[in-house]
Amino acid sequence: MRIAMLHWAFPPTIGGVETHLFMVCPALARRGHQVGVLTGAINGETQEELWQGVYLRRTPLLDLNSLTPALIEEKRAAIAEEMNRFFTTFKPDLVHAHNMHYFSPVHTEILMEFKKRYGFPVILTAHNVWEDELFKEMLRFRHDWDGIIAVSHFIKREMVAAGYPAEKIVVIHHGLAYRHFLARTENPEIRRVIREAAGDKKIIFHPARMSLAKGSDVVVKAFRRVKETCPSTFLLLAGTDKTVDWGAVQQKEIAQIKELIHYLGLEKDILIRFFSWEEIPAAYRESDIVVYPSAFQEPFGIALLEAMALGKPLVVTRVGGMPEIVLDGETGFVVPPRDPEALADKLIFLLQHPEKAQELGEKALKRFKEKFSLEEMLKAMTNYYHLIWRRSTREKGAPSYSAAGR
Structure with missing residues (x-):
């Protein structure tokens, strides 16, 4: 399966989500999947590399340490162009977004536009929840995710209480290699x-x-x-x-x-x-x-x-x-x-x-x-990938990256 990961940051930036991706992406590649990551830049420079079998593209257009909400809106067209380049180059069967139920409505809007255009299913992993107005604003996307992974039962309870559909949420605890x-x-x-x-x-x-x-x-x-x-x-x-x-x-x-x-x-x-x-x-x-x-x-x-x-x-x-x-x-x-x-x-x-x-x-x-082994987590995650992918292809067919899209 061709799996695209989206997140604002990736090591050497350090954090829980970043550590999770640092372990999971090469582990999926070792298991025969093709993995691409679109993430924030280091020092403001766009970079591409093949890292431990993972296609890694870093762009300042996903670097939320340097992008204000006003600047994100100003760069909407450039963000869309960058994401489109990534999707049409990598051609994912499935997109797995991390914490994109927060931080930037613009990035999530663009992601959902390409989901509709190319027909790929989108899974969200909710690593956190918040209690502010932005979190409430992002609730408008709650029915657009094809599947949602909560990293704990606590997160699932909070997501359901906020209005996310319980039937779309599964709990998969993190694991460690x-x-x-x-x-x-x-x-x-x-x-x-x-x-x-x-x-x-x-x-x-x-x-x-x-x-x-x-x-x-x-x-x-x-x-x-x-x-x-x-x-x-x-x-x-x-x-x-x-x-x-x-x-x-x-x-x-x-x-x-x-x-x-x-x-x-x-x-x-x-x-x-x-x-x-x-x-x-x-x-x-x-x-x-x-x-x-x-x-x-x-x-x-x-x-x-x-x-x-x-x-x-x-x-x-x-x-x-x-x-x-x-x-x-x-x-x-x-x-x-x-x-x-x-x-x-x-x-x-x-x-x-x-x-x-x-x-x-x-x-x-x-x-x-x-x-909490990495093996148990990967087994649960890949089973969920296949479940969501099969459901999506039954309903909409496989993703298509022709010039016209869908």
Whole structure:
């Protein structure tokens, strides 16, 4: 099957959707599918390449870090030309769009125009939901998707509550390429950097981008109390380079979090460092506990799978889809959001009871292997592709990319 993927960003830009695509696209290619990706540009330049068997086209016309709504409207014709070039060059049997139920009505309008012209079915994966006016505006496309994948039962409930048709939505949890992930845990340079800063202290790792939404301020506040009880501990924050940052809000929040670290006198006990997709497995390996105290309704959390794959105990917040992954008291702990005291309590418990921490980590690894492998996710996804494709061809025939289209 010829599968076209659409998303605003792709590694080296880092984020949950980007990591998902980075794993899924070459895995589909290895299984005999032809995969094309249309995504945002790096440094504003249009680029084409064949990457791990995947046709990859980067264009500034999908780079939402640099496109304002007014500029998108101004460039509508150019966006349509770019998308048309991609579709007529790659000729997909099916288009799989990621988070295109938000961000840009113009891009989604154009996608639906080409869906009608060429006759390809379009699947949406909803990696997130929102509560603002733009999300409500994008509801006008809710019946245009041929199928919708929700990354968690939480996301499905939210989508249905917003007005999306329940019968079109299936839940397919993310998966992780276990062997490939393990192969990247050996990195002497990352180990050196971390151990030069932390020494032989126990390491608490927060692998999310630094932001208030991800609870970076909460973990810093909790860490102050952890240090009082367990002084031989160190906090590792993953930093923020090459992450999607609409409106430059993130830089303001980073400054706020750094100011908090300075105010609490924790500079010598915290390392902030960006880890690339290739480097971050080694950072997990050096850690003893992984913490993910999101303050917003986290839709899923691939970072949780990464921690589980290395048998690390987790402390997460009771928001969004995370309680579907981490079983409280069995594979980690689940605490209320924006509660530094509750977070500190669980971190201190794990540090003071290493045998319990090891038990939780072992159970987390077992759950990961049973429920969240890349193989299980790909099986569910490709079965869904074939279901939607067969239904579409029965109703409309196969896609046609003749000069006249349809």
